[in-house]
Amino acid sequence: MSKGTINILQLYPREMNIYGDWGNVLVLKQRLVWHGYDANILEHNADGEFPADVDLIVGGGGQDSGQIVIQQDLQLIAPHLRALAKDGMPMLIICGLYQLFGNYFKTHDGTVIPGIGVLDLETHGGTERLIGNVVASSDEFGDVHGYENHSGQTFLGPGLRPLAVVSKGEGNNSKENHEGARHLNIVASYLHGSLLPKNPAIADFLLEKAVTRKYGSFEPGDVDDSLAELARQHAGSRPR
Template sequence: MSEEIVIAHLYPREMSIYGDLGNVIALRKRLEWRGYDVVVRPVEVGEPVDLAEADIVFGGGGQDSGQLVIGADLLARGESLRALAASGTPMLVICGTYQLFGHGFTTIGGSELPGISVIGARTVGSTVRMIGNVVVESPFGRLVGFENHSGQTTLDPGQEPLGTVTKGHGNTSTGHAEGARTMNVIGTYLHGPILPKNPHLTDHLILTALNRRFGVTELAPLEDAVEHRAADVAALRPQ
């Protein structure tokens, strides 16, 4: 029997726009190509799921309406998710889920959605739409993606961003920070989806999970020429 990795996919019904499901597919395939079995466990509102079994946690983007649907359920799972984060579990949360992994989100209509405070950040809705191709320089190397959000996310003092924007907007319409990193949790506004075009980031999440679960310290290399070409093309597109 092959060794097994469990991916917890938070709220795929409500929080999976702009191709974010492709991130789960990328994680699954790059694990399977290396001989691992993968279980993707959807976490939907009101459904009992033991998050402690998760090796990787993923949450995608969604509309404000989707955040309203999942908000109370996410808060109820907040203690479990904070414990997973503190234990070093790798997580990738995008756009709407990224906002709710912070301290909270105030919608443009004035609704207050409290977050679970895994990430030191707070988001406020605005009339400015930040949309277009994004290039970010990060500790993982260059990251390319696509943003489409009106939330302005301010990081707490001392909260590390994911990286620095060289094309596009990122967390706010006026700054240069994109996303956030805390422990092994990564928050970002990059859709695209982000992982297929950035296999080095995918492999970082995978290696972190495999190291925690099985003590793996090195990944078998994969042929990533197509992925790198896609990233190069995306990076050259107009914003």
């Protein structure tokens, strides 16, 4: 018997899903099943209505052109997203949407794409692409593994803490050793690959917050993460 159903919303899967970020949704869905819960996958695209019943939000990466396409719709739903964040909605925000959840993204040619201010950060388009395998250390989640591919240089505001500290790779920018951001129940990151298959601790954090917010408590199942651990070992041994 199912312990309950969690509604996972993927933001803009048409425009912001070019680096396999759909894999994050699949991991959340499967791990919910392993923990004894059901998963319902929803979508919100630029021409759609925001679903009324959402428990967890996932957003992916995209090109600058994709960010421009979704900009108007994202601004329309921004007040609702800010309210959900303040109310404890767990969110996983990757790369392009990570940038737009900040205050603004200034492209390399000087175009300013306003963000929605969920996260206190700003991003500046650069001439250098930061590409390669990343290993970073998090007090919450242990070692975080992934693959970065971005030219945006993101800088966190004074009240925003990074997701992890980089030991291999670049992370948010080429001047600091921070990767991603953590705020409320939001996990934001530049890491693709997808992120969650090799980082089950982050996946279970999001699921625990979603289930607890909806049902009052989370009853984890007995999950075998031996394959995920093997993937983490291989990822950690790869060259930059």
